Amino acid sequence: MDQFTLNLLFVGASFALYIGIAVWARAGSTSEFYAAGRGVHPVTNGMATAADWMSAASFISMAGLIAFTGYDNSSFLMGWTGGYVLLAxxxxxxxxxxxxFTVSEFIGDRFYSPTARLVAVICLLVASITYVIGQMQGVGIAFGRFLEIDAFWGLLLGSCVVFAYAVFGGMKGVTYTQVAQYCVLILAYTIPAVFISLQLTGTPIPALGLFSETLNADGTSSGVYLLTKLDQIVTDLGFSSYTEAHKDNLNMVLFTLSLMIGTAGLPHVIMRFFTVPRVSDARWSAGWTLVFIALLYLTAPAVGAMARLNISEMMWPNGVNGEAVSVETIETDARYDWMATWQKTGLLDWEDKNGDGKIQYYNDKSDAMAEKAAANGWEGNELTRFNRDILVLANPEIANLPGWVIGLVAAGGLAAALSTAAGLLLAISSAVxxxxxxxxxxxxxxEKSELLAARISMAAAIVVAVILGLNPPGFAAQTVALAFGLAAASIFPALMMGIFSKRVNNVGAVSGMLAGLIFTLVYIFLHKGWFFIPGTNSFVDSADGSLLGIQSTAIGAVGAVINFAVAYAVSMNTKETPQEIKDLVESVRVPAGAGAALDH
Amino acid sequence: MADQSTHTQADGAAGYWTANIRIITISLIIWALVSFGFGILLRPLLAGIGIGGTDLGFWFAQQGSILVFLALIFFYAWRMNKLDKEFGVEE
Known part of the structure; x- marks a missing residue:
């Protein structure tokens, strides 16, 4: 059986499973549609939340980002897990x-203001829609690559599948579908990682393999740690070392903090905690979610480091001081077939610039390498393009793993993108x-027309996402950062103050949210261009060129601080919160009496 | 009688909340220490402690902090469920 048929088989079987579950668990009432009747067990809920949370960004993109920068991108690992501590x-x-049922309902009631609820809804919609566009783009590319069809048809096909189970299933359908998706994506992520860890270090657990000694060709331990070897190879090729820090502390801390606060402020994640039966289950559920997320996040840094080592060694089969891999080997050797496959997508390319029949891969921007290049007659890096997002998908092919593993990874990547898209659509539809x-x-x-409106708004959101996904504005990564920054600067502070302070009132909360939101949005536009139109930015988006010395991806944390400060200052100078709101805050703080879910 | 019982209940609720805030504060100090502390700012201080080809700070940044986060959430859930019972405010 050829690889194409295998991919089709794995993707087809996993989809049949998801749709089957969605049909089986069709929602009847609004309560079931939004919150699955509050009958979901904490472990089940944790698994579904993990699938919801881990999108194409975690599955497809994160390990690639870590692979090519090393320690500096640890922010993703700490940020996207540390947010769960805040949440719990x-x-x-x-x-x-x-x-x-919804986040904005809490904000509207606690701050006794329809305006507060409206501002919250706007924040949620902007954050969720921008996020879902990125997911649909991921769906299109993954479908296109593995079914070997045009990305346009991949996107249309993917949107139909998302529509089918999100619209007809609601939260209940989504919850059980997402449990299935979690199982598929975690197997797809860890199985190739286990194989590669065994090949390189002899350790079956990739997270431990990362800190182990590498194996010699005959299977004995070489006595050299994997990370030491990797540091040596990448610095020999003129790249910055893998394990050292190269980013300033301020930006690294603020970026990590933005991702953490953003995680705790994203509506589709928070909504999940409305679906557990009891308050104590909400506490456990956050823990279980992180257990399931950690299985992938502990593996990701190993996947990144091992892939970087594998690629470097493939390009320099005789060591960095020997001869580079020849064009003939790339074209004829079966171990290099993946390069030709990915070249077709336009995401990987090479060119024999100096015509010596070999492909030299090194950092041609490094001064130290210029001398060596001149001495050897190299005319620049010849692995001209290597898109970081292909790393996880290409990883099993790079390590020469069996065809069924490649098919499984295809199904896993799609599961990650689809599950998040569905969760976001649900958050959008309930907001509308x-x-x-x-x-x-x-x-x-x-109730009937509300359910209809929910389904229509989901369909509308998909159409918007497909249209924008068809003509990618070319800022997918920034869009995700914007979604996180906005959630961090607007939603999280309002929720936290609503619970932990009785003094913050309606005027304070609205001014705080608006101040945080507008500050963050304007700062991002100043650095990324107004409405992301290229060339309209006033500052360069780097640590040196930016307005406050803070990159736009890290500004959400500052926006959150502004939100807190403004809300307190305004509240102190305006009318005190009424007694019934103080009573509401008191009642929210103790678990007793949570049994009956309030329907409005 | 009715007044007295309301009074005791109010005291209990305040005590419960103070105890909760204390547990949250301690947990968040640990949360910040392992990630922003050991993983980023204090990394140079830990550079002498080697682990598998690199230093302890690198391990905290890529794996250690995640494991501590997990422990914190489960500790909090366990401790709060106990606290709920101590103050008689469980569901």
Whole structure:
């Protein structure tokens, strides 16, 4: 059986499974549609939340980013897991006790202001839609690559599948579908990693393999640690060392903090904690979610380091001081077939610039390498393009693993992108139908028409995402950073102050959210261009060229601080919160009496 | 009688909240110490402690902090469920 058929088989079988589950668990009532009847076990909920959370960014892109920069990108690992500590300690149990369906409902009730609820809805919509565009783009590329069809058709096909189970299933369908998706994606991520770790270090656990000694060709230990060897090879090729820090502390701390706060402020993640039966389950559920996320996040740095080592050694089969790999080997040797496959996608390319029949891969921007290059007659790096996002998908091919592993990785990458897209669509639809229509515009809406509105807004969101995904604005990574920055600067502080302070009032919360949101948005636009139109930026987006010496991806943490400060200052100088709101805060703080879910 | 019982309940709620804030504060200090501390700012101080071809700070940044985060969340869930019972505010 050829690779194409195998890919098709794995992707097809996994999809049949998801759709089957969605049909089986069809939602009947609004309560089931949004929150699965609050009957989901913490472990099940944790697994579904993990699938929801780990998107194409975690599965496809993160290990590649770590592979090519090393230590500096540890921010992703700490940021996207550390946010769960904030969520578990500061938000989840209290929001579950509050007992409504959506994040903006809490903000509207706690700050006794329809304006606050409206501002929250706007923040949620902007963050979720920008995020879902990135996911749909990922779906299109992955479908295109593995089914060997044009990315346009991949995108259309993917959007139909997302539509099918998100629209007809609601949260209940999504919860069980996402449990299945988690199983597929974690197997797809760890199985190749285990194989590669065994090949390189003889350790079956990749997370431990990262800190182990490498093996010689005959299977005996070489006595050299994997990371030492990797540091040596990459510095010999003129790249910066893998394990040392090259980024300034301020930007690294703020970037990590932005990702953490953003994680705890993203609506589709918070919504998950409304679906557990009890307050104590909300606490456990956050822990279980992180267990399931950690399985991938502990493996990711190993995947990155091992792939970097494998690629470097493939390009320099005789060591960095020997001869580089020849063009003939790349074209004829089966071990190099993956290079030709990926060349077709335009994401990988090479060129024999000096015409010596060999492909020299090194850092041609390094001064130290210029001398060596001149002495050897090299005319620049000849591995001209290596897109970091292909690393995880190409990894099993690079390590020469069996065809079924490659098919599994295809199914896993799609599961990661689709599950997050579905969760985001649900957050969007509830914001529109529940908060905007029922909460503000047409309060007398029947349950049936609310459900219909939820489905229509999901369909509309998919159409918007497909249209924008068809003509990628070319800033997918920045869009994700924007989504995180906005959630960090607007939603998280409002939620936290709503629980931990009785003094913060309606005016304070609204001014705080607006200040955090506008500051962050303007700062990003100043560095990335207004509405991301190229050339309209006033500052260069680097640590040196930026307005405050802070990169735009890290500014969300500053926006959050501004939100807190403004909200407190304004609240102190305006009317005190009414007694019934103080009572509401008191009741949210203790778990007793959470049993009955309040329906409005 | 009714007044007295309300009073005791209010005291209990305040005590419960103070105890909760204390546990949260301690947990968040550890949270910041392992990530921003050991993983980033204090890394040079730990450079002397080697682990598998690199130093302890690198391990905290890529794996150690995640393991501590896990321990913190489960500790908090366990400790709070105990606290709920001590103050009689469990579900």
């Amino acid at each position: 300690l500061l938000l989840a149990p209290y929001l579950r006790k509050f007992g409504k 139908s529940h908060d905007l229509l029922k909460g503000q515009l047409t309060p007398n809406m029947s």
